[in-house]
Structure formats: C-alpha cells, structure tokens
Amino acid sequence: MDIDLYYQEKGNKDKTPLILLHGNGEDGSYFKNQIDYFSDKYRVIALDTRGHGKSPRGTEPFTIEQFSCDLYDFMVRLDISNAVILGFSDGANIAMKFAMRYPDKVRALILNGGNLNPKGVKRTTQIPIEIGYRIARWFSSKSPDARKNAEMLGLMVNEPDIEPNELASIIVPTLVICGSKDMIKESHTKEIAENIPNAKLSIIKGNHFIANKQHATFNNAVEEFLQTIF
Structure with missing residues (x-):
C-alpha cells in the first residue's frame, strides 16, 4: 500500500470491529452520531x-476497486x-466490492444508499454531477483543484460497475438501508x-443522508439488525 489511511x-x-466507510467527498466525521453510539458495544473505526x-491521495488509481x-x-x-x-453511498459501493473480493474479512454488511452503477442515481441528481464532471475535466490540466474535483465526480459518473448477479457471492448477513426520498432510485435499492x-x-x-439527519432511527435499525447476529 502506497499510503496510510x-x-x-x-x-x-477486544470488541468486534465496526468499520465505517463515508461517501464521496466526505470523511469519517460524517459518522459522528454512529461513532459514539456504537462504541460501547463495538470497536468503531471510521x-x-x-x-x-486526512488520507493522502497517493499514486494508485482513484477507483472503487482500489479503495476496496x-x-x-x-x-x-x-x-x-x-x-x-x-458503508454509506460510495462507502457502500466500496463495501460491496470488498465483500465480493475478500469474503473472509467480512462478518456482516450494512449498505446505506449504495448503487450498482450510475443509472441507479435519480437523473435530477445525476445530471448536475455529469455537467460538473465535464467542466472539471476541461480545466483539470490547468488547475489542481479542478483535477481533484474531476476525480471525485468521476467516481459518480463512471462508477461503480457491479452486475446484479455478482451480488450472489455476498453470503454474510446484510442490511440494505436507504431514505424514502433518497437520491438512489428505490427500485435500484430493492434490486440490490x-x-x-x-x-x-x-x-x-x-x-440520502439518514445516518446524519435521522441518526436515531438509523442507529436503531442498524442495532436491531446487528442484534440478530451477535
């Protein structure tokens, strides 16, 4: 690994590790309401x-696969x-890739607001992202900030790329959770x-941001799920 996260x-x-994976353009502090809540029963790592x-970019590819x-x-x-x-949003996409690639490393999955491909995102959300990506790419050769922005937006425009039938290899207990007005199509979440x-x-x-905005309800749903396992 070329960097330390x-x-x-x-x-x-000594408790079961609970690893939290944030979404695009965010950091571990997104889970402030989960870090404290679950730390009495789990070893929480965000x-x-x-x-x-605060994690460096490094030199490896900036892809969901690499993040896994x-x-x-x-x-x-x-x-x-x-x-x-x-995992939340891109973090859920990383979690799916990780579970398929390293099944022995996963005890259970909670997938919040993930998607299999860009078509799973509602067009009202995706169109501005695509426009922003094109603009950032245009200026990326002249501006380091634009280049970084293009990489971030590129994760949502070009990734992930997971076929539904690939998910059959995920055999650990899994909770798929989303908001009723999520930016991910409900039909797509149900397909996952x-x-x-x-x-x-x-x-x-x-x-989309239920873990942050409706954290009490979100945490209860996650805790109820985990109680069926441990």
Whole structure:
C-alpha cells in the first residue's frame, strides 16, 4: 500500500470491529452520531478513504476497486481478521466490492444508499454531477483543484460497475438501508437487496443522508439488525 489511511477509533479493542466507510467527498466525521453510539458495544473505526479527509491521495488509481484494496491493506496493518462493514453511498459501493473480493474479512454488511452503477442515481441528481464532471475535466490540466474535483465526480459518473448477479457471492448477513426520498432510485435499492442472499431491506423516512439527519432511527435499525447476529 502506497499510503496510510487516516482513521478515528473509539471503543474497546477486544470488541468486534465496526468499520465505517463515508461517501464521496466526505470523511469519517460524517459518522459522528454512529461513532459514539456504537462504541460501547463495538470497536468503531471510521476511515478517511484515499484522497478524502486526512488520507493522502497517493499514486494508485482513484477507483472503487482500489479503495476496496486499500481497506484490505488497512485491516491487515491493524491485524483485524474480519469486521462488520457499514458503508454509506460510495462507502457502500466500496463495501460491496470488498465483500465480493475478500469474503473472509467480512462478518456482516450494512449498505446505506449504495448503487450498482450510475443509472441507479435519480437523473435530477445525476445530471448536475455529469455537467460538473465535464467542466472539471476541461480545466483539470490547468488547475489542481479542478483535477481533484474531476476525480471525485468521476467516481459518480463512471462508477461503480457491479452486475446484479455478482451480488450472489455476498453470503454474510446484510442490511440494505436507504431514505424514502433518497437520491438512489428505490427500485435500484430493492434490486440490490433482492440479489444479496437473505438480505434485509429497511427504508427510513428521509433523504440520502439518514445516518446524519435521522441518526436515531438509523442507529436503531442498524442495532436491531446487528442484534440478530451477535
């Protein structure tokens, strides 16, 4: 691994690790209402993905696939044999890739607001992203900020690329959770849940950012799910 990922940690190291993966352009602090809440029962670790927050960009590709490899290297570095992975938005996409690539490293999955491909995003949200991406790419050769912005937006324009039938390889307990007014199409979220064996689906009143905006309801749903496992 060419970089060391920045992370926040809270909770007893003897407890089951709960790794939190934030969304595009964010950092681990997005989960402030989960870090405290779950730290009494779990070893909570909130990562900053490559090129996000306090984690360096490094030289490797800026892709969901690479982020999943980064997570593997991070867990090896911290000697974490397996963990519960909770991913939001791009973090959920990383979590899906990770679970398919490294099944032995995952005890359970919580997928919040993830998508299999850009078509899963509502057009009212996706069109401005695509326009912003084209503009950023145009200026990327002249501006480091534009180049960074183009990379970030490119994750949402060009990725992820997961086929529904690939999800059948995810055999750990899985909770698929989203907001009732999420920017991800509800039909798309349901497709994810239907293609992961025995996955549970929870739709909470709210938008894409339910873990932050409706954290009490979100945390209760996650806790109820985890209580069926541990």
